[in-house]
Amino acid sequence: MGNSRITVREIARLAGVSVATVSRVSNGTGQVSAEMRRRVLEAIEAHGYRPDHLGRALAARKHGAVGLVFPGLSGPYFTELIQGFESEAVRAQASVHILCTHLREDSDSQVLEMARRVDGVAVLGGTVSDEALRQLASRVPVVVLAGVGPAGVPSVRAENTAAMTELTRHLLVEHGLRRLAFVGSPDGSPDVSERWAGFQAAHRELSLPDPDAPLRLGLQQQDGVLAAERLLSGQPAPEAVVCANDETALGVLVGALGRGLRVPQDIVITGFDDAPISALVSPGLTTVRQPVRELAAETARRILTASDDPIDGGPEDVLLPTELVIRHSCGCPATDNP
């Protein structure tokens, strides 16, 4: 019970006006005399009338909703992403549909299905096929977040490669470290792929031998713990562990500390993202700051405007800057006192 919604027609009848006038009043469109407006408002108040979304959406041929597709992994990264996206959507009065693909096979069709219920979709890089992305883009505005899509599909991402090269160079040059291990699957996500590329580039720049193949694990903290297990048991343990993100770096940190190793004296660890916790742990995590929230917000904005303006404002890509954050886990003396 309780769901006996009152309609425009009811209000119109009650206020002794036409439905058109009620619509005008409740939308603030067109011209309405003070007297009429008062009568209508009165009836609206009296019955707690709120225009039905479905009726409105059908008439406007617009859902008032946007979709967010992500793999469904945990961690501060995804939470920031969701929040950044969501906050921009509520500001635009749009609701947010989410779809966790879990990297499943049938996610392509699920994404396409989602497209029928929203005005635009943001897809995290690496979660659905380029083919699906293309089909999607033929139906609704699409933006690839943290990755690049096929031609014609715009993207919003952060600068990964150069930042990782800079970080790696810091380890190689400033700290004179060799035998760096990279943790993360380059083929798992565009972000990791670029970071791995940056890692390699630093070695190449300095004419050092190619680094070992990456330790292909996921991006979650437990993967970092696993990485520590493998890396720190192997006889020639690496001098530094360069992680694809902060989550795994924290996992490696826990693993190393748990084995009684000292960081950075016995082993150096670095991350990527600059999650809130990374500044708090000791030693503070050396990492790269990425504006995750802003990335997501920008994505939401682009989708929202694209679904409003019919003018296809060219698929212009956005690349947000990142920033190397030196703390203590790389071997530098602690500089910041939080």
Next chain:
Amino acid sequence: MGNSRITVREIARLAGVSVATVSRVSNGTGQVSAEMRRRVLEAIEAHGYRPDHLGRALAARKHGAVGLVFPGLSGPYFTELIQGFESEAVRAQASVHILCTHLREDSDSQVLEMARRVDGVAVLGGTVSDEALRQLASRVPVVVLAGVGPAGVPSVRAENTAAMTELTRHLLVEHGLRRLAFVGSPDGSPDVSERWAGFQAAHRELSLPDPDAPLRLGLQQQDGVLAAERLLSGQPAPEAVVCANDETALGVLVGALGRGLRVPQDIVITGFDDAPISALVSPGLTTVRQPVRELAAETARRILTASDDPIDGGPEDVLLPTELVIRHSCGCPATDNP
């Protein structure tokens, strides 16, 4: 471009039948002759027709969507929650709207607004006021997840109190520990409140002096790091740190390890949730297993059925069992070899 949807009428015209027949075919309802069906299906295939959601929803007076309201914190707990909820929703062909309240003031009105776009809402305990919950429930089916709502609003939650009492008793009796510190804000969420109650109960049962007031911090990993900082600097450091969840326990673990303390020899740490990583760290985290995913799935199921059946199947509360998981961080010898 590309959004020139084809309608029932088009298909009907193309197939030389009425819209009613097209509708019957695309929904598999009613009786349609083989010949008609073939003609319709052909037209549908040929033009890739898919019935519009808005039209369908308006006619059915049903959104085909459910809402999930949560504070928007990070961590495996929320991710599991979202995933459990979402997987059950996709199975029912419903989409999921999310709303991160961030524990803001205006979240009540946002939740009410969401109610106008979905067929039912799941609200995480402690995110909106009871008053809002009541209003919400008068519009759509509502279930409180991990908490209890006002009378008339059903809830789905896990057994917290007894489990925490058992865990605390284990520390107090088996390990003979005293001076246990509790980390978490009882007034922050129903879950924490119950866990704190269980913690106190164990002390009372054993006629021990009341424990110190809880260290009121959030539920994220960084809060655990903060907790370690405060707790382990104080002169009489506690013998054990009982955390409201695994996230904070992990934070405390990192903090303790980072200060060169040994766990459990120098300090005992326990959590709650049994996150995936908790079995992996060393020492393995002693905690309480909570079926988070199942909690969310059950919540989704109840909302979905409630929004289908008009029969108000009484607000029956669900309480899922929890289980004490003894590992090594409490001082017990490591038993499981993962």
Next chain:
DNA sequence: TTGAAAGCGCTACCAT
């Protein structure tokens, strides 16, 4: 079995 037509709740155009 099939089709015509009446909505679902709202907006917007076109007269008045």
Next chain:
DNA sequence: ATGGTAGCGCTTTCAA
């Protein structure tokens, strides 16, 4: 400034 009315795309009686 106001009201009648024609849709938006679909489902579902009700007749035929």
